[in-house]
Amino acid sequence: MKSPLLPQAKLSSRMGPKLAVNILLIGAAVLAIYPFLVMAFGGFKTPGELTRNPGGIPAAPTFANFQELFTGATGAQTWKALFNSAIVTIPFTAITVLLCAMAGYAFAKYRFRGRNVLFGILIASMLVPAEVNIPSLYVFFAQIGWLNSYQVQIFPGTASVLGMFMARQFMTGIPTEVLEAARVDGAGHWRTFWQVALPMSTPVLGAIAVLMFVAKWSDYLWPRIMVSDPAFQPIMVLLPSLSTGQDGFIVHYELLLAGALIITIPLLLVFLRFQDKLMAGTTAGAVRG
């Protein structure tokens, strides 16, 4: 707590507020982190220990929960659901980034009839919650046979207005002269976009990708409604259903905590690697001021 730059007299008068502020902040940080620890500890506990010692470090750590989760009948379900999550999340993220980048590029760097009207409509549509469309989409997907499939989890939502808006904001800042130079050198519209504009936009494309990955991986409502067949269910839908497992009413929270730890690890890794992109992305709209 010592600041060598401050004269001694000033230091003592500032100790009070400095201490209070830092204690408050450390308290908030502990509250933010502690549930993660409960999850990480709990996954290594026996049912008995979780009841006796729900929040502390496990006295006798056990891997039994992870064994149960990843072997035998439950294991087959878990692996399948993890595979489903990955096979849905990765193409969804890639397609969304591409669609948002292309549309954002057109809005940022071209003048065309209907541009402002179209952009206004898209921005206004952000007020309509996607959930409003679930009833009609359910009927629609039932009729074209898309319920219980991968495609129902991959294609809807790829027209992310937020992502498009982020791409457009960033690409507006690319100097037009650079793009014109590429055109003068003989590059077509597509090559100018693909080989000049896209590489220059990697920061925002990364932010959109991280945002979409996290949202899709974490999504529960959409697959819970559209996918009832375990063959296509992602891990987010499978995991809570394990609580009402084979032996009726006993809920194995230690098993659920182990599973929660597993589904959180990819998100934590993405966060640790790309935290600035994720925070900039989730708060993108606010910076408009």
Add this chain to the structure above:
Amino acid sequence: MTTQPRGGARPRPGTLPSGIRARPTLRKGHYGDRLMPYVFIAPFLISFLIFFALPSIVSIVLSFFKYRGYGPATFVGFANYLSLFRSPDFWQSAANTAFYWLVPMVPLIGGAFALALLVRSRFARWPALFRPILFVPQVMAPVAAAIVWRVLLSDTGVLNSLFHVELSWIGDPALGKWSVTLLLLWRGIGWYFVIFLSGLTSVPEELLEAAQLDGASALQRIRFVILPIMRPIFLFAVVIDTIASLQLFTEPNLLLGNASAPAGAPPSAAPIMNQVINNIVGGQFGLAAAVGWLIFIVIGIFSAIQFRLFREETS
């Protein structure tokens, strides 16, 4: 944080970036050139139309029909809306959603703003460290968060054993909503904190220093310098909180409910989205669509009111 393009990158009226077609003489009238922007937008627009715009229109229409998912759809006028208004379940879940919206709002937004001020203050020892730490609960998926909070709040859980009480956070109908509130606060506050933190960087340092030289206390500087500049950020935070609260689904259902039903929360704590989902599960698609549109109308009304209120105060 501010790696994004800010206001400076925005086109000013009259000086729209003419983009690649800045050489109209060279390419004037070239058919392919005029078509290109539409080609770039087409994939996005097709996805938007199929999975968003058309379903929105269909769901308005659907809300005036009785449709069971098969067979003919019969036009019923406003009957779906009227039967919702007569349903106690509907009003109960609407009241629950109002609770999840209004009760956490002040601690969520006020707390996040206070934390941002503290981190930005010259007293904070490790400002760069607190940003990711306070944000990280947002990274835990709602499904995982609901599981963890069930353990925190269960009868033999962490909270009860820590404070030596025997409260039934999950089972008691009166306490259930408060448990969801705790979960929402824990998971959400970091998001608003990061918004306010980036908003605070737009407060000019010179302005704060000038106010300090003029003898303004810390509270006066917050009240008369920081708050007016931050008004649009507060507006944004309240609008986002409103939209997110009305769409709330996963947290109450997985924290309080049985996972064997999609919308498993007990009626005393079920959010309005459960009315949409239960009607889909029950094959009442017209009713489900009507609930969806009521949610949208409420979001529209509150957003408009909030914009109006904040605009009046600023002018």
